[in-house]
Amino acid sequence: KAGVTQTPRYLIKTRGQQVTLSCSPISGHRSVSWYQQTPGQGLQFLFEYFSETQRNKGNFPGRFSGRQFSNSRSEMNVSTLELGDSALYLCASSPPTTGSILFFGPGTRLTVL
Amino acid sequence: AQKVTQAQTEISVVEKEDVTLDCVYETRDTTYYLFWYKQPPSGELVFLIRRNSFDEQNEISGRYSWNFQKSTSSFNFTITASQVVDSAVYFCALSGARMDSSYKLIFGSGTRLLVRP
Numbered sequence: 001k002a003g004v005t006q007t008p009r010y011l012i013k014t015r016g017q018q019v020t021l022s023c024s025p026i027s028g029h030r031s032v033s034w035y036q037q038t039p040g041q042g043l044q045f046l047f048e049y050f051s052e053t054q055r056n057k058g059n060f061p062g063r064f065s066g067r068q069f070s071n072s073r074s075e076m077n078v079s080t081l082e083l084g085d086s087a088l089y090l091c092a093s094s095p096p097t098t099g100s101i102l103f104f105g106p107g108t109r110l111t112v113l
Numbered sequence: 114a115q116k117v118t119q120a121q122t123e124i125s126v127v128e129k130e131d132v133t134l135d136c137v138y139e140t141r142d143t144t145y146y147l148f149w150y151k152q153p154p155s156g157e158l159v160f161l162i163r164r165n166s167f168d169e170q171n172e173i174s175g176r177y178s179w180n181f182q183k184s185t186s187s188f189n190f191t192i193t194a195s196q197v198v199d200s201a202v203y204f205c206a207l208s209g210a211r212m213d214s215s216y217k218l219i220f221g222s223g224t225r226l227l228v229r230p
Contacts, residue, residue: 043220104158
């Protein structure tokens with residue numbers, strides 16, 4: 001089985017721009033979660049989608065949004081980028097049962113200049 | 114509130130030494146899951162183990178072993194006869210068992226392990 005894939009792997013943007021990151025889950029996995037990793041805050045949960053519905057949301061401003069498509073692929077969008085949004089954004093997919101293992105993709109490293 | 118504490122920021126050992134990574138957690142849930150992930154320099158988080166709160170049996174997988182003690186809220190990870198390839202950042206994580214918390218992993222701050230030849 002192919003793993004979780006994320007595109008692009010690297011991205012450089014300037015303040016005020018917006019960005020869209022993409023994630024394709026493992027085949028058969030219907031839950032997709034997003035995490036932000038920064039040196040200062042560590043790994044933080046952004047949101048989780050299941051069957052095109054957002055089920056959980058972390059403590060991030062409204063500039064961070066996401067969506068999931070009918071094929072379980074997911075995108076996250078960050079609008080009006082700030083320097084502090086520079087981070088590794090990790091996507092994870094899992095089977096739809098509680099306590100499931102999250103399988104992570106390689107991440108998208110976003111740099112905001 | 115849920116919280117995971119990994120007090121060891123960085124550990125450096127010489128190859129073939131045994132090393133234990135500590136993890137202490139806090140939760141009010143009676144059912145929860147504990148995880149360990151490895152993050153090599155490439156950045157991808159690699160799943161190592163999941164433990165259900167009702168299962169306090171220790172587990173061994175090759176050179177890796179895990180000690181889960183509910184009484185002390187700890188889930189420690191030991192690498193026996195460490196190797197250079199074990200160098201990575203290791204994260205302990207906690208999730209609830211309810212649908213609204215199950216997919217939200219609470220991560221510790223990570224322990225960077227450096228194994229020197």
